[in-house]
Amino acid sequence: MSLEQKRRLVTELPGPRSQELMERKLAAVPGGVGTTMLVFAARAAGGIVVDVDGNHLIDLGSGIAVTTVGASAPRVVAAVTEQVAAFTHTCFMVTPYDGYVSVAETLNRVTPGDHDKRTVLFNSGAEAVENAVKIARAHTGKDAVVVFDHAYHGRTNLTMAMTAKNMPYKHGFGPFAPEVYRAPGSYPYRDNGLDGRAAAARAIDQIEKQIGADNLAACVIEPIQGEGGFIEPAEGFLPALAAWCRANGVVFVADEVQTGFARTGDMFACDREKVIPDLIVTAKGIAGGLPLSAVTGRAEIMEAPHAGGLGGTYGGNPLACAAALAAIETIEADGLVARAREIEAAVISRLRRLQVEDNRLGDVRGRGAMLAVELVRAGTAEPDPRLARDVARYAHQRGVIVLTCGTYGNVLRFLPPLSISDDLLDDAFDVLAAAFGEIR
Structure with missing residues (x-):
């Protein structure tokens, strides 16, 4: 791929150019159109989105399951x-x-x-x-x-x-x-x-x-x-x-x-x-x-x-x-059906290890590259939407695009493109593991 497949931050997020564009967005687009991230995309390929400030972000969202074959697939x-x-x-x-x-x-x-x-x-x-x-x-x-x-x-x-x-x-x-x-x-x-x-x-x-x-x-x-x-x-x-x-x-x-x-x-x-x-x-x-x-x-x-x-x-x-x-x-x-199953095996393994260490991960579920963890208050099945928001925000600030969902707002969902590398997946879930370690 022409775009380096590696997470790299060159500014704090959002960077100055993204902040300028967000000001323009607020003046031109109604507030009913929200955004998950506060950064603006400039390029994307494989499992990476590059913002207008040059930050390389790991994409675990695929534009909500759209760029399954990877952004800008050849x-x-x-x-x-x-x-x-x-x-x-x-x-x-x-x-x-x-x-x-x-x-x-x-x-x-x-x-x-x-x-x-x-x-x-x-x-x-x-x-x-x-x-x-x-x-x-x-x-x-x-x-x-x-x-x-x-x-x-x-x-x-x-x-x-x-x-x-x-x-x-x-x-x-x-x-x-x-x-x-x-x-x-x-x-x-x-x-x-x-x-x-x-x-x-x-x-x-x-x-x-x-x-x-x-x-x-x-x-x-x-x-x-x-x-x-x-x-x-x-x-x-x-x-x-x-x-x-x-x-x-x-x-x-x-x-x-x-x-x-x-x-x-x-x-x-x-x-x-x-x-x-x-x-x-x-x-x-x-x-x-x-x-x-x-x-x-x-x-x-x-x-x-x-x-x-x-x-x-x-x-x-x-x-x-x-x-x-x-x-x-x-x-x-390119055998992407099989690749989805490889992603499932890698991600589910990481999430289950986290679940053993942290009982706020109430349920780990999903198939292929459509995976999720439902977050609850420790030792209960009570939904914890605050934890989901905080973990997602932590990941966003460190260059990992993660989405939330769920009727109760307490689910982290993972939708990586099937072209994502194992190295990017490992890096992304290292960030998420760190988030659960720091957020209480």
């Missing part, structure tokens, strides 16, 4: 450069182009199941989730949608209704779209030993009593919940839920916006238990940093909307399509 850069020289936009609904079709063919191939599929492209995860609901309603002729505790599906009106967490996503922004219902999921750390099948039975019982399958168009679930706290359901939960949906004419929608494209050590998180969704929603890691999302699903469901009922001006933009093809090629050619 194949992505080359493909986008070639495409931008050819044309930047015609609108697929006006003058179509082969990049869109190629992405659809590729997604039909790599997503779970070997049934006949169709794919439609959009811009963002939330937009794709909304369209999955539209497609399910058109197919079933029913209105209701079930989502789950701790879910996050986006910031549009419908997806805010589908999202569980009030602050900062929903507070003051209602009223929300109707016919959205919430069921209990599976949260092994807080479910008192409830196994996956029992958790699914609990959810199904509530769905049948409060909504009824005859009224239910879709069940929408993240196979591993993202913003809710990187909650991986107990084994058996997803297969049981999918089986109930199939038996009752309900469209099972897997929201793999954050989990997709090798992030969890499988191409898709559903693959681990061989769950085949009716519709799968993808975004984030799909295009190496360019805005693109998709709904892929069973042909008979995807063909339900009338002509002109799906689409959008920028959906499947040619630059994003070129990037997606290059990103997926990179995942397959």
Whole structure:
């Protein structure tokens, strides 16, 4: 890589140039758009982000799971450069182009199941989730949608209704779209030993009593919940839920916006238990940093909307399509599914050693390069959001980009690019170990 893959601080963080830019940001951008870091990026590649003051930061966030193949991945850069020289936009609904079709063919191939599929492209995860609901309603002729505790599906009106967490996503922004219902999921750390099948039975019982399958168009679930706290359901939960949906004419929608494209050590998180969704929603890691999302699903469901009922001006933009093809090629050619599992082994080992030494690390969980630690008050299961904030701040000041999440705000999440080196991972988790040693 042209960019040195090493953490290096040349100023205090934020540096003077970042401080100047932050003053401009505060004067030009509304405060509702927050930032995790107080530094401004100038360059990024592999596992390093360089700020405008020349500081090299270790990236454990990947732009919230977007730059899975690494920022500025060579194949992505080359493909986008070639495409931008050819044309930047015609609108697929006006003058179509082969990049869109190629992405659809590729997604039909790599997503779970070997049934006949169709794919439609959009811009963002939330937009794709909304369209999955539209497609399910058109197919079933029913209105209701079930989502789950701790879910996050986006910031549009419908997806805010589908999202569980009030602050900062929903507070003051209602009223929300109707016919959205919430069921209990599976949260092994807080479910008192409830196994996956029992958790699914609990959810199904509530769905049948409060909504009824005859009224239910879709069940929408993240196979591993993202913003809710990187909650991986107990084994058996997803297969049981999918089986109930199939038996009752309900469209099972897997929201793999954050989990997709090798992030969890499988191409898709559903693959681990061989769950085949009716519709799968993808975004984030799909295009190496360019805005693109998709709904892929069973042909008979995807063909339900009338002509002109799906689409959008920028959906499947040619630059994003070129990037997606290059990103997926990179995942397959460079063995990044296997690399995600190597990252899991290295990081989980470090976190479990820390957990033995510090009982404030209540739960260590996750798969692949989608990993987390839930922080609690010492000797209890009581969430400790202050500790999560303090550890993240400590890491930020020392040049490690770390994100928090969770319904209770007490989870540190780790989403390194799959191109990150072992040396960078070791350095980053040395910093985190030091944080737990110093913060009380």
